[in-house]
Amino acid sequence: MAMNRVAGLVLVFVVTSITEALGEPAHRPMEEMRGGCADYALNVRAELAAMEQASRPVKSLATREEVAPIMPGLQPISITFLNADGVSLTVTPKRSGSSAGLLPIAVPRDGRYRISADTALWIEVVAGQERLEPQAFEMQTGCSTLFKTVVYELKAGPRYWMELSGNVKTARVLLSDAGGAP
Secondary structure (H helix, E strand, O other): OOOHHHHHHHHHHHHHHHHHHHOOOOOOHHHHOOHHHHHHHOOOOOHHHHHHHOOEEEEOOOOOOOOEEOOOOOOOEEOOEEEEHHOOOOOOOOOOOOOEEEEEEEEOOEEEEEEOOOOOOEEEEEEOOOOOOOEEEEEOOOOOOEEEEEEEOOOOOEEEEEEEEEEEOOEEHHHHHHHHOO
16 A cells, blocks of 8 residues: 555656656646736736737737738737627637637747736637647736736747637737746
8 A cells, every 4th residue: 555655656756747847837726816916826027017008909800811910029919809600710719708809920939929818818829720739827817917828839930820709899918928938
Protein backbone atom coordinates (compact mmCIF):
# COMPACT_ATOMS: atom_id res chain seq x y z
CA MET A 1 0.00 0.00 0.00
CA ALA A 2 2.80 2.41 0.92
CA MET A 3 4.57 1.58 -2.35
CA ASN A 4 1.45 2.55 -4.37
CA ARG A 5 1.25 5.83 -2.49
CA VAL A 6 4.91 6.62 -3.19
CA ALA A 7 4.46 5.69 -6.86
CA GLY A 8 1.42 7.98 -7.04
CA LEU A 9 3.33 10.89 -5.51
CA VAL A 10 6.24 10.35 -7.91
CA LEU A 11 3.82 10.32 -10.86
CA VAL A 12 2.21 13.59 -9.72
CA PHE A 13 5.67 15.16 -9.33
CA VAL A 14 6.80 13.99 -12.80
CA VAL A 15 3.60 15.20 -14.53
CA THR A 16 3.79 18.55 -12.71
CA SER A 17 7.48 18.96 -13.64
CA ILE A 18 6.84 18.12 -17.30
CA THR A 19 3.86 20.49 -17.45
CA GLU A 20 5.91 23.32 -15.94
CA ALA A 21 8.89 22.61 -18.23
CA LEU A 22 6.64 22.76 -21.28
CA GLY A 23 5.22 26.07 -20.10
CA GLU A 24 1.71 24.69 -19.79
CA PRO A 25 -0.36 26.70 -17.35
CA ALA A 26 -1.90 25.07 -14.34
CA HIS A 27 -5.67 25.28 -14.36
CA ARG A 28 -6.90 27.91 -11.96
CA PRO A 29 -10.15 27.11 -10.15
CA MET A 30 -13.15 29.25 -11.14
CA GLU A 31 -13.59 30.49 -7.57
CA GLU A 32 -10.19 32.21 -7.95
CA MET A 33 -11.45 34.10 -11.01
CA ARG A 34 -14.14 36.19 -9.36
CA GLY A 35 -11.90 38.97 -8.11
CA GLY A 36 -10.87 42.41 -9.31
CA CYS A 37 -8.15 43.62 -11.66
CA ALA A 38 -5.40 43.12 -9.05
CA ASP A 39 -6.30 39.43 -8.68
CA TYR A 40 -4.92 38.20 -12.02
CA ALA A 41 -2.23 35.53 -11.65
CA LEU A 42 -1.01 36.31 -15.18
CA ASN A 43 0.97 39.51 -15.60
CA VAL A 44 -1.59 41.68 -17.42
CA ARG A 45 -0.22 45.14 -16.55
CA ALA A 46 0.37 46.07 -20.21
CA GLU A 47 -3.11 44.88 -21.20
CA LEU A 48 -4.78 46.74 -18.31
CA ALA A 49 -3.00 49.97 -19.29
CA ALA A 50 -3.83 49.48 -22.98
CA MET A 51 -7.51 48.85 -22.27
CA GLU A 52 -7.69 52.28 -20.61
CA GLN A 53 -6.74 53.92 -23.95
CA ALA A 54 -9.12 55.09 -26.66
CA SER A 55 -10.29 52.26 -28.89
CA ARG A 56 -10.59 52.00 -32.66
CA PRO A 57 -14.11 51.07 -33.87
CA VAL A 58 -14.39 47.86 -35.90
CA LYS A 59 -17.48 46.12 -37.26
CA SER A 60 -17.39 42.36 -37.02
CA LEU A 61 -18.06 40.28 -40.11
CA ALA A 62 -20.82 37.76 -40.75
CA THR A 63 -18.65 35.67 -43.12
CA ARG A 64 -14.97 35.40 -43.93
CA GLU A 65 -14.06 38.24 -46.26
CA GLU A 66 -10.84 39.62 -47.69
CA VAL A 67 -10.20 42.53 -45.33
CA ALA A 68 -7.06 43.70 -43.59
CA PRO A 69 -6.37 41.58 -40.50
CA ILE A 70 -6.17 42.94 -36.98
CA MET A 71 -2.51 43.01 -35.88
CA PRO A 72 -1.20 42.90 -32.30
CA GLY A 73 -0.65 46.20 -30.57
CA LEU A 74 -1.56 48.16 -27.50
CA GLN A 75 -4.67 49.88 -28.87
CA PRO A 76 -7.95 48.12 -28.15
CA ILE A 77 -10.63 47.80 -30.78
CA SER A 78 -14.29 48.42 -30.06
CA ILE A 79 -16.18 45.67 -31.87
CA THR A 80 -19.79 45.93 -32.95
CA PHE A 81 -21.40 42.49 -33.08
CA LEU A 82 -24.09 41.07 -35.34
CA ASN A 83 -27.11 38.89 -34.61
CA ALA A 84 -25.64 35.41 -34.07
CA ASP A 85 -28.15 33.80 -36.45
CA GLY A 86 -26.58 35.67 -39.37
CA VAL A 87 -22.93 34.85 -38.59
CA SER A 88 -21.15 31.86 -40.17
CA LEU A 89 -18.91 30.56 -37.39
CA THR A 90 -16.52 27.79 -38.43
CA VAL A 91 -16.52 26.10 -35.04
CA THR A 92 -19.45 25.81 -32.69
CA PRO A 93 -18.65 27.88 -29.61
CA LYS A 94 -18.68 26.05 -26.30
CA ARG A 95 -20.98 28.82 -25.12
CA SER A 96 -23.07 30.66 -27.66
CA GLY A 97 -24.96 33.90 -27.30
CA SER A 98 -27.33 36.21 -29.11
CA SER A 99 -24.46 38.11 -30.79
CA ALA A 100 -21.42 36.99 -32.73
CA GLY A 101 -18.81 38.18 -35.17
CA LEU A 102 -15.69 37.26 -37.11
CA LEU A 103 -12.44 39.18 -37.38
CA PRO A 104 -9.28 38.20 -39.27
CA ILE A 105 -6.05 38.39 -37.28
CA ALA A 106 -2.39 37.96 -38.19
CA VAL A 107 0.86 38.18 -36.25
CA PRO A 108 4.30 39.43 -37.34
CA ARG A 109 6.30 36.60 -35.73
CA ASP A 110 5.83 33.20 -34.11
CA GLY A 111 4.94 33.38 -30.43
CA ARG A 112 2.31 33.66 -27.77
CA TYR A 113 -0.41 36.27 -28.16
CA ARG A 114 -3.23 37.32 -25.86
CA ILE A 115 -6.76 38.20 -26.79
CA SER A 116 -8.32 40.18 -23.98
CA ALA A 117 -11.87 41.49 -23.58
CA ASP A 118 -13.63 43.89 -21.24
CA THR A 119 -16.75 41.73 -20.98
CA ALA A 120 -17.91 38.12 -20.97
CA LEU A 121 -17.30 36.79 -24.50
CA TRP A 122 -16.55 33.38 -25.89
CA ILE A 123 -13.28 33.72 -27.82
CA GLU A 124 -12.16 31.13 -30.37
CA VAL A 125 -9.19 31.34 -32.73
CA VAL A 126 -9.50 29.29 -35.92
CA ALA A 127 -6.79 28.34 -38.41
CA GLY A 128 -8.42 27.21 -41.64
CA GLN A 129 -11.24 25.03 -40.32
CA GLU A 130 -9.55 24.02 -37.05
CA ARG A 131 -10.06 25.51 -33.61
CA LEU A 132 -6.78 26.29 -31.82
CA GLU A 133 -6.42 25.25 -28.19
CA PRO A 134 -5.59 28.14 -25.87
CA GLN A 135 -2.30 27.98 -23.97
CA ALA A 136 -3.74 29.82 -20.97
CA PHE A 137 -6.96 31.43 -19.86
CA GLU A 138 -7.86 33.68 -16.98
CA MET A 139 -10.68 36.00 -16.08
CA GLN A 140 -11.57 38.19 -13.15
CA THR A 141 -15.30 38.86 -13.17
CA GLY A 142 -14.92 41.91 -10.93
CA CYS A 143 -12.55 43.68 -13.35
CA SER A 144 -14.52 45.85 -15.77
CA THR A 145 -11.34 46.92 -17.60
CA LEU A 146 -10.13 43.42 -18.43
CA PHE A 147 -12.77 40.75 -17.86
CA LYS A 148 -10.81 37.93 -19.50
CA THR A 149 -7.64 37.11 -21.37
CA VAL A 150 -6.84 34.04 -23.48
CA VAL A 151 -3.34 33.10 -24.68
CA TYR A 152 -2.72 31.38 -28.03
CA GLU A 153 0.44 30.14 -29.73
CA LEU A 154 0.36 31.71 -33.21
CA LYS A 155 2.67 31.61 -36.21
CA ALA A 156 3.62 34.39 -38.60
CA GLY A 157 2.21 34.05 -42.07
CA PRO A 158 -1.19 32.41 -41.88
CA ARG A 159 -4.37 34.37 -41.41
CA TYR A 160 -6.34 33.33 -38.37
CA TRP A 161 -9.96 34.06 -37.61
CA MET A 162 -11.13 35.30 -34.25
CA GLU A 163 -14.66 34.01 -33.72
CA LEU A 164 -16.48 35.82 -30.93
CA SER A 165 -19.86 35.17 -29.40
CA GLY A 166 -21.77 36.42 -26.39
CA ASN A 167 -24.77 38.34 -25.20
CA VAL A 168 -23.43 41.83 -25.94
CA LYS A 169 -23.78 44.33 -28.78
CA THR A 170 -20.27 45.78 -28.40
CA ALA A 171 -17.04 44.88 -26.63
CA ARG A 172 -13.53 46.23 -26.32
CA VAL A 173 -10.94 43.65 -27.36
CA LEU A 174 -7.15 43.75 -27.44
CA LEU A 175 -4.76 41.50 -29.40
CA SER A 176 -1.35 41.79 -27.75
CA ASP A 177 2.04 40.07 -27.84
CA ALA A 178 2.39 37.94 -24.69
CA GLY A 179 6.11 37.39 -25.24
CA GLY A 180 7.39 34.18 -23.72
CA ALA A 181 5.06 34.29 -20.75
CA PRO A 182 1.58 32.81 -20.62
